[in-house]
Amino acid sequence: MKGLIVGITCGLYAVRANDVVYHTKPRGVFRNQGVKPIVGDIVEFNPDEMVIEVIYPRSSALKRPLIANISQIILVFSIKEPEFSFLLAFKYLTYANMHNIKAKLVITKIDKEHDEALIKQIKETFTSINIETYFISNKTGEGLEEVKALFKDEVSCIMGQTGVGKSSLINAIDSNYERAVGEYSMALGRGKHQTKEVILLPYLGGYIADTPGFSSLELNLYKEDLAAFFPGFYSLYNKCYFANCLHLSENRCAIKEKVASGEISSLAYECYKKLSEEAIFKKERYAK
Numbered sequence: 001m002k003g004l005i006v007g008i009t010c011g012l013y014a015v016r017a018n019d020v021v022y023h024t025k026p027r028g029v030f031r032n033q034g035v036k037p038i039v040g041d042i043v044e045f046n047p048d049e050m051v052i053e054v055i056y057p058r059s060s061a062l063k064r065p066l067i068a069n070i071s072q073i074i075l076v077f078s079i080k081e082p083e084f085s086f087l088l089a090f091k092y093l094t095y096a097n098m099h100n101i102k103a104k105l106v107i108t109k110i111d112k113e114h115d116e117a118l119i120k121q122i123k124e125t126f127t128s129i130n131i132e133t134y135f136i137s138n139k140t141g142e143g144l145e146e147v148k149a150l151f152k153d154e155v156s157c158i159m160g161q162t163g164v165g166k167s168s169l170i171n172a173i174d175s176n177y178e179r180a181v182g183e184y185s186m187a188l189g190r191g192k193h194q195t196k197e198v199i200l201l202p203y204l205g206g207y208i209a210d211t212p213g214f215s216s217l218e219l220n221l222y223k224e225d226l227a228a229f230f231p232g233f234y235s236l237y238n239k240c241y242f243a244n245c246l247h248l249s250e251n252r253c254a255i256k257e258k259v260a261s262g263e264i265s266s267l268a269y270e271c272y273k274k275l276s277e278e279a280i281f282k283k284e285r286y287a288k
């Protein structure tokens with residue numbers, strides 16, 4: 001029988017097929033081959049023996065969160081508590097680009113007192129690079145209808161730091177889900193109660209993944225990947241004079257020209273420089 005892995009608990013793989021969930025184990029042969037099924041895998045399993053026999057090829061696979069076959073990433077940030085970060089938004093968007101998965105931005109907690117100029121700046125910055133951006137409140141319901149529609153027929157992975165309101169968003173768009181909601185702790189600077197596992201919830205003909213938040217430090221990007229996949233850079237990448245251009249101190253850099261002409265916002269470029277500074281090289285640049 002063909003099914004979808006929707007969760008993993010205590011070594012058992014929950015496989016959903018025809019609206020029934022089976023608790024299965026992978027065949028021993030996978031272990032010998034060093035292959036591990038992950039949430040999002042489409043598998044062939046034997047419902048009598050409750051064993052997974054085949055893992056179908058993945059259309060995409062992320063390491064953080066560990067999940068396969070998603071069709072879009074819904075990046076969740078809050079306007080406050082924790083503060084919105086352009087730097088982090090660009091980091092996550094680069095990560096999505098690297099995996100060739102489309103991403104959309106959802107900003108929560110707009111019911112909290114906030115700076116309207118910041119909202120305007122977020123809107124301008126991201127819509128100018130064709131990232132759909134939505135502002136919502138999980139508390140008052142503002143903006144939720146539009147965001148609900150984003151999930152139709154998609155396998156969506158909700159990503160974002162702990163405490164931004166990922167689980168609250170899932171609960172707000174469907175009251176059948178009772179995802180554990182944590183508090184944002186001022187003292188810890190993050191959410192207190194954390195979603196611990198990756199889980200796929202059926203929704204509007206597709207699935208939504210609720211995931212544990214992870215620290216941005218765990219999202220390691222290399223300088224080369226940033227240079228190629230930073231939002232807005234990709235189509236220009238081959239236009240720089242140097243093939244391995246990092247768009248920093250190099251001459252005849254197509255990216256820097258677009259920054260100078262205003263086609264790439266200086267805010268985006270400042271974030272790029274900072275992320276590149278923090279990142280390490282993937283390869284030794286010059287062979288000895």
Ligand SMILES: Nc1nc2c(ncn2[C@@H]2O[C@H](COP(=O)(O)OP(=O)(O)O)[C@@H](O)[C@H]2O)c(=O)[nH]1
Pocket residue numbers: 108109110111112136137138139140160161162163164165166167168169180181182183184191193194195213
């Ligand atoms: N005021 C307000 N609080 C929110 C909103 N969304 C989430 N919260 C609160 O933020 C905290 C963290 O939410 P949670 O859903 O657990 O975040 P997660 O870690 O991303 O899953 C909880 O105290 C929620 O009640 C919102 O839109 N407005």
Ligand SMILES: [Mg+2]
Pocket residue numbers: 166167168180181182194195211212
């Ligand atoms: Mg959560």
Ligand SMILES: [Zn+2]
Pocket residue numbers: 240241245246247248250252253254255256
């Ligand atoms: Zn360049």
